[in-house]
Amino acid sequence: MSHARFPKVALFDLDGTLLDSAPDMLATVNRMLAIRGRAPMTLDAIRPHVSKGARAMCGAVFPELSIEARDAQVPEFLSVYAEELGRHGRPFDGIAPMLDALEAAGSRWGIVTNKPEGLARDLMLLLGWQDRCAVLIGGDTLPERKPHPLPLQEAVRRLEADIADCVYVGDDERDIQSARAAGMASIAALWGYRLAHDDPRNWQADVMLEQATELLDPTAWPQGGAH
Structure with a gap:
């Protein structure tokens, strides 16, 4: 026993x-992309990056940017994410x-x-x-x-x-x-x-x-x- x-x-x-929480993150990055007139990402594309943090996700969304420019996106990411928090994930x-x-x-x-x-x-x-x-x-x-x-x-x-x-x-x-x-x-x-x-x-x-x-x-x- x-x-x-x-x-x-x-x-x-x-x-x-x-x-x-990947669906919340997806909604966040897709809002950021829409503002810039860019196509949305898929859940499969963003999912592997979620546990790496906001900077890593900004890097995945804007790979063409320098590290400094990506880091500059983090406050926007966190602000938008706060509005999407808990709305899509479970x-x-x-x-x-x-x-x-x-x-x-x-x-x-x-x-x-x-x-x-x-x-x-x-x-x-x-x-x-x-x-x-x-x-x-x-x-x-x-x-x-x-x-x-x-x-x-x-x-x-x-x-x-x-x-x-x-x-x-x-x-x-x-x-x-x-x-x-x-x-x-x-x-x-x-x-x-x-x-x-x-x-x-x-x-x-x-x-x-x-x-x-x-x-x-x-x-x-x-x-x-x-x-």
Whole structure:
């Protein structure tokens, strides 16, 4: 008989891990393109870039621009995205019941994302998660962001938890690098967003899962911090 348990604390990346937010990003970049009289992008074209952040998406949309010129598009991107936030995307299949299962097991869960904290908090309200998410660290919450370990370390400190009792789930190599640097067990979310040349086998996560629904099974989680 299995004695596997959910971790005491489960921490998650947001875009590409809990949320399929690519449709919101697509609406954002297509508004920017329409203003410029240019053809819209497809979801398949923008999807691989979503977890890389606003600068990467501006680079994908305007590849002909210099790095400086692309960076200059970021404030516009964030402004338009704030208007499209939560209008088109939704949690991946399996996420809602998984969060229910974590809470039923007495586990706490939180979010550590490189998305600006204000936008992440707005999403919590839209999703009805604001009173359920035990901690939220954004990309501008601290002086460092992932892949630095500080965001995960700060989340653990705020929860008054032990690193050994926590597992971090993310769909980008930076997520796994951050967890490893913090000494935290990790799960690579293969259902998320990544470029064609990204090979999750090289990230050295403790576990790799193909579908978010697999998180419903306690045996799928690294067991070092289970209770």
